[in-house]
Amino acid sequence: MAVVLPLRVICRDVTWVTEGTDQPHKVTKFFVDDPRKLGVKQFDIVSYLYGKKAKPWDCAPPSEDWDGLPGVNWKVNVRKSKLKEILRLMDEADIDYLWADCVCFDQENMAEKSAEVSRMYEYYKSAEKCHIIINVDDIATARDVDVGEEEEGAVEAAESDSDADEAFGAPSMIHNPVWDHQTIVDDLKFLDHILHHMVGAARATDALLTKNVINQLSDWAEAPWLFRIPQAAVKAAAVEPGILNCYATCVSHVRSLFRNLYFSRVWTFQEMVLGKNITIWGVNPEQMKCIGQFGTWMDLAIDASDKAVKLRDWIDECRKLNTTGINAILQVIQEDLLGLTFLRTQVQGINSARTDIIAGGPYWWKDNYKGICNVFSAISIWPRKCERRADIFYGLLGVFSGLFTEEEIKQLAGESQDIEPIAFAFFKQLSLKTERAWTRLAITSGSRGEWDWIPVTATPKRIRTTDIFAGVVDLGFLTQKGRVKTLAVTGLQGSPRQYITFRPQQQAKNWGFNFVFRGCNAGKKVKISTFKSEPIPLHDQTRNVTGDETGRTLAQISTILGALFDPAGDLAEYRRRMLEKLQPRWHVSDPNAKPAGWIDRCVSGTTWEDPKLGHVRAHNLSASYYLQAFRDCQSRLYNDATKDISCEVRVECGCTIVAPFYFILEAIIAVQGSFLGKISVGLDKDNRIILQDGVGLIQPGDVGRGFHIVAFEGDVHAHRDYASSCRSTKKDEEVKSKPKSWPRGRAIVRDDFTHAATDMTKDYGYIQTGGYVQEDGYVQTGGSGNLLICRNHPAVMQQQIHRLYRDSGDEINLGWAFCLIHDNNHLSCFRGIHSRVLPLAK
Structure with missing residues (x-):
């Protein structure tokens, strides 16, 4: 397509000046002007995180700490430090003409802004190169999607102060280092080499490895430790520590890029999708340097996932029996793999969108229906925010x-x-x-x-x-x-016909994971012999659940929900479906508290191991738990917009539940045979994203509104009849009297x-x-x-x-x-x- 020049560009004028006997030195001046007037034939474009806005200021004249930017005849609200980063990029990359939205059009002039917004595709396709500036100190949490209550137009909260998610390895420096992509590529290749040439049970010093490779492994063992199990425990498990630390360091660096706040904003999505010849620049207050091509980092996300799979198999396949230490290491790698798989899916969806757009031209979307679905999936798979x-x-x-x-x-x-x-x-x-x-x-x-x-x-x-x-x-x-x-x-x-009602409710910030259940029979009497009965206990005092008990508690309360939402199904299978999609994460004091296969293992040997509906008697139970060690979930149903929303559920029989919204919604989705299936996120044959996780079913705007679950078939009074059987059957016997037909063909509808x-x-x-x-x-x-x-x-x-x-x-x-x-x-x-x-x- 023919080059479409923007309304204005930032221009760089470099001259060499000699004063007296001094050596020539470079003098650089920047200004904004019409590229047509200057005869500009080509230009570059920059994508960056706008970040916290400044009070509108005049950037044209110079000041004590600012050299001025003539040609900007309106006040701007971009931070001075951000504008300095953009000008610094032009020097580092030797760019003469650059389009940056913060100063190349008046953001407050709606006529001008509307014109520029309508030409975004043309600008990004006309630019010779696209440069992405990543401030390595802008670290997001795993679900950093700030949706505060402030009015639109208010200045955003400072974004560089958010804490890194512990699962990714929190930075330990005042300023995060600017990564070297080639170092990560080489380290992953080194890891691949080791996994190929060394058996998992072998000692590095006695394996058929060169002295150079053995020395590198020794260096990795002495480097700052990033694997999430103490090094002493890794050595005790007889796994080469240098291998695990090399792996953990590479994964940490890859995640550090993709958890940057740049990847959590709306505008940057279209910029990374539309840009061509994209180069990423890492910057902190001390330095700015090129950290590689965008495509290289996309490939690194896929390569890191590949190494996690290979490392897991490398450790597991050489052993007939796994020790507790080995199982703990495998559990950490498996948790890494879940996050890396999600990241890989996100990356492949973006790459697929770029292919559709580049190959299809400006109107690619007019006949590419799969591509349209993929764009919507790619921009929503990790919720992105904007100020307005x-x-x-x-x-x-x-x-x-x-x-x-x-x-x-x-x-x-x-x-x-x-x-x-x-x-x-x-x-x-x-x-x-x-x-x-x-x-x-x-x-x-x-x-x-x-x-x-x-x-x-x-x-x-x-x-x-x-x-x-x-x-x-x-x-x-x-x-x-x-x-x-x-x-x-x-x-x-x-x-x-209605038989369940639920209502999402907004709770205080950092409400945490609270679960309150009261069975309809709690406080009533249950039969203990032919002529005797005794009160059913009512547990309404909140119990704080420690981190090491969290796995068992999650398995138990998921089983209770299964007995209410999916009574005709297999409760153990229901529990697995629900918790595998929820992917909860919490703190433990010992790896044994969250072993591999924790969903079944944490209740093994108890009455909850193979639960049968007639033995569970959920209608007779009650509980109030606060899971104090709970951190978050890797399910997309959990994010900053939903984490402090509770959901009150009332069943026709009288049972009530109050639990986190994301937990209840996953419980409903987990019903056997649900069309949303066992897989939340997948890819088609061309790597377009397919989402099947229920996100979007209920929006934050639905908080406070009521919903009903109705059934087209079956007996909507079945829960009430079964609850009566739970009271009349002796408490040490299985409840064998069951409804002829549980509710089937159910629908969630608004309460109107x-x-x-x-x-x-x-x-x-x-x-x-x-x-x-x-x-x-x-x-x-x-x-x-x-x-x-x-x-x-x-x-x-x-x-x-x-x-x-x-x-x-x-x-x-x-x-x-x-x-x-x-x-x-x-x-x-x-x-x-x-x-x-x-x-x-x-």
Whole structure:
């Protein structure tokens, strides 16, 4: 494509000056000007973390600590230190002309800003090189997605003060060092060499290794120790310490880059996706240097994951029996591998997006439906934040080049900074220009009057992250007047009846992991003999659970939830599904407290080892726990927007639960046969990301709102009847009296959803969403859940969106879904079969 010059660029003028007999010295001056006026033919572009804003200041004139930047005739709010970094880059990289958004257009001039935003794709593709500045001191936590309550426009909190997540190895220096990518490449290659030429049980000094290799291993053993088990314990386990420390150091450096705050912001996503010939520059207050090509670091993320797998197998395969020490080492590597796999998926999704965009040109998105899904997945897999809510969408307009004209962007910006009209306009425009129906799967009851399949977006102050793009799907072909044609199944048997209610509630900051359960029988009496009964204990005093007891407690309370949410299934399997997807992390004082296979091992030998519904008697139990050593979860359902949200659950029988929101949602998703499946995040054959973890089901804006779980089939009073059996059966005997049919074909709906006796003529169906099949081109196959639809009485029209999930063995084969209720004039009824073309309502 022809070079498109930006409105302005930063210019560098270098002259050599000789004064008297002194040696010539370089004098560099910077200014901002129109590249056309200067005859500029090429320019570079810079991507960086804007960070904490400064009070607007005039950067054109010089001052005591500033040389001035003529040509900027408006006040800027970029920090002086950040602007100095950009000018320093131009010197270090010998750049004469550079485009930087902070000074090359007036951020407060909406006409100018709208014009520049509409040209992001052209600028990044026209630039000769893209330079990414990474301040190595800007370290994020594992879930650093600050969504504070401050009003938009307020200055962001200082971002460089956040603590590093302990799982990544906290930095021990005042300033983090600027990494050398080639050193990491060489160290990983060295590790590969050792694993290939040395048997896992061999001693390095007696293995067939050169003296140079043996010396390097010795150096690694004496280097600062980063592996998360003490070196003495590693030596006692007879594993070469130099190998583990080399591995841990490489992994720590790779993670240090990708946990940088640069990778947690909205605008930087499109910049790294659009940029070409990308070079990364590491900077701290002491130095700035090139740390390698962007592609090299992307490959390092994949290579580090590769070495974790090889190291795990290298240690394990040479042993017939594993000692406690070996199991502890393998557990650490396995936990590393979970995080590295997530990082690898994120990297491969970004690489795939770059391939789609570079190969497809500015309008790549008009016919690449898989690529569109991948972009939404890649930007939401790690929630990215921005200061203004509207930037969640503006920050993607460069990726979707031409989606809006300059005038349309200006009009959107002028109408409101409210996220709702911008979100609606975004999905409507994307649908119109691709002739496909793009929407978010979200529980909402908002009504538009038209285009009702695009959900109304809640607008609380907390929504400022890209979680809003989780669960974006293509429903089918768009027709006239905002209607959609798609494949569907209709004629579902039964009618929706409520039996569980839950409500997310905001808690105080750092609320932690609190779990309170009261079975409906707690405090009542249970039969102990033919004519005697005794009170069922009520445990309502909170017990602080230590780190070493956390694994057992998590396994126990997960089993209790399984007895309520999935009583017809295998409780041990349910527990594994739930906790393997949740991936909780907590502090322990001894590695034996979290052994390999901890989910089963921590309850081995107890009544919880192989739990049976009739022995668990969850309805008779009660507990109040505070897991004081709990740190976080690697599930995407856990982030800074959700970690302090609780969820109160009430079952029809009277059982109540109060627990973290992410814990309850994982518990619901873990029901046997759920369409969201066992895998949360996966890749297709071209490395595009496929998300199936339920993120987006309930947004922070839904806090305080009520939801019901309804069942289409089975007995919604089964829990109440079974609770009665738990009281009447002798406490040392198995409860054998069970309901004929537990609730099946269940759906999560808003508490304003109704289905009365007058609604018996409604005909429910569903549309599969997520995944791909070759027949008929691009269609959905249920990977991300199902969209429930309903045929109403012709005189009644409602628009509501809900979710539905499938139980194992359901005759109607229902899956996780939303519910879209609309006028039946636009539906055809096919009892239990696929309708080839099913138009949705407006």
